[in-house]
Amino acid sequence: MRLVVVSAGLSVPSSTRLLADRLSAATAGRTSPGADVEVEVVELRDLAVEIAHNFTNGFPGRNLAAALAAVTAADGLIVVTPVFSASYSGLFKSFFDVIDPDALAGKPVLIAATGGSARHSLVLEHALRPLFSYLRAVVVPTAVYAASEDWGAEGLPERIERAAAELATLMTGLSAPSTRPAPVKDEKDEKDETAEKTDKAEKTGQAGKAEFTVVPFADQLAALAAR
Known part of the structure; x- marks a missing residue:
């Protein structure tokens, strides 16, 4: 299985990337025993110039094309953005603006965000969840927001584990109802x-x-x- 992580953090080191890494590790650990999970991280900071050029000339550069192909082929997706002006970052939105509109249809997605204050936690519900619902992705019920004071405090590890379990369940198909073939009559x-x-x-x-x-x-x- 392929798990792709999209991180829109801008600084180095980045709390956005830190949250992305914790979510991906928890998800990989929650998949069914014996499942080989390949994790790939897409750092949007490194693609900013190619994203801008794609808007002006309509063609993705080599690195951007590889990132778009990885997201399209993923069995599950983790997306993490810092909060800017009470919403997702412009770089984060620009990346999903250039992706094919049908690329995320039916794809399991875990949404997460980081910010300086817990007051911005609703960005997950009023910005990120509607965006991926519009793209027809299957967004897991638990979204994860990490404010500055959440690191090292109680609650964040539990939210990470719960969201990771939901994503892993969708990726492995454990939540799909079992279908038994109708008995064959002689x-x-x-x-x-x-x-x-x-x-x-x-x-x-x-x-x-x-x-x-x-x-x-x-x-x-x-x-x-x-x-």
Whole structure:
């Protein structure tokens, strides 16, 4: 399985990349035993110039094309952005603007964000989730936001594990209902079933005839006159 992580962090080191790494490690650890998970990280900071050129000339550069192909071919996707002006970053949005509109259809996606204050945590629900719902991705229920004060505090590791488990479940198909093939009937069973239905129909018809007897109106009048 291929797990692709898109990180829109700009600084080095980056808390956005740190959150992305923790989410990818937790997801890889939650997949079914024996599953070979290949993790690839796409750093949008390194693609900024090619993304801008793609808007002006309509063609992706070599590195951008490789990143778009990786995202398209992924079995699962983790996307992490820093919060700028109470929303995702412009670089993050630009990358998903140049990707094919159908590339994420039906793809499991875990959304996450980092910010300086917990007041921006709703960016996950009012910005990121609608974006990926529009792209027809399958967004896992648990989104992860990490404010500056969350690092090393209680709660963040639990959210990471819960979101990772949800993504791993979708990637491995554990949540898909099992489909059992319909039992195959042999020729003898079909003949017996047909004979049973015919016998039942005949009995029903006979019962109906015994219960409902049609008496001509003239005979009814004659019976009344004889009284």
